[in-house]
Amino acid sequence: MADQLSQIKWGRVVLTTIIVFVVAFLTITLVVTVYATYLGFQARGAPDPEMITAFANQYAPLLGSIFLILFTFLGARHIARRVESAPSINALAVGLLGGLVHTASSFTNLFDLNALPVSILVVGAGWLGGRGK
Numbered sequence: 001m002a003d004q005l006s007q008i009k010w011g012r013v014v015l016t017t018i019i020v021f022v023v024a025f026l027t028i029t030l031v032v033t034v035y036a037t038y039l040g041f042q043a044r045g046a047p048d049p050e051m052i053t054a055f056a057n058q059y060a061p062l063l064g065s066i067f068l069i070l071f072t073f074l075g076a077r078h079i080a081r082r083v084e085s086a087p088s089i090n091a092l093a094v095g096l097l098g099g100l101v102h103t104a105s106s107f108t109n110l111f112d113l114n115a116l117p118v119s120i121l122v123v124g125a126g127w128l129g130g131r132g133k
Helices: 010-043 049-082 087-108 115-130
Strands: none
Touching: 010 049, 010 087, 049 087, 049 115, 087 115
């Protein structure tokens, strides 16, 4: 086990985790922007900011969790294919680091019941992404 842990490419793991979070955030931003554009075309002018805010407040947390899990799986799958040794351990490390970052970022809202299950699913997505090699 110690031999496998020493084969983790931490630079790639950290970079992949950062990319996963950035891409998930940008995807949420893109979804809200597309909705705002749709409202603008529908109104034939400036969209209603209250409707955009309501949409973002209602759907962004759910979409953020889904995109984080999805992109963690894809990032773990990518890193498992790129490393030569211990691909499943590297992919699991992406999931663990992603889960830790998600849990740490959720401590600002102590009553967020979504944080722990999503973090567990992020770890599972990392593990599952490493099994595809």
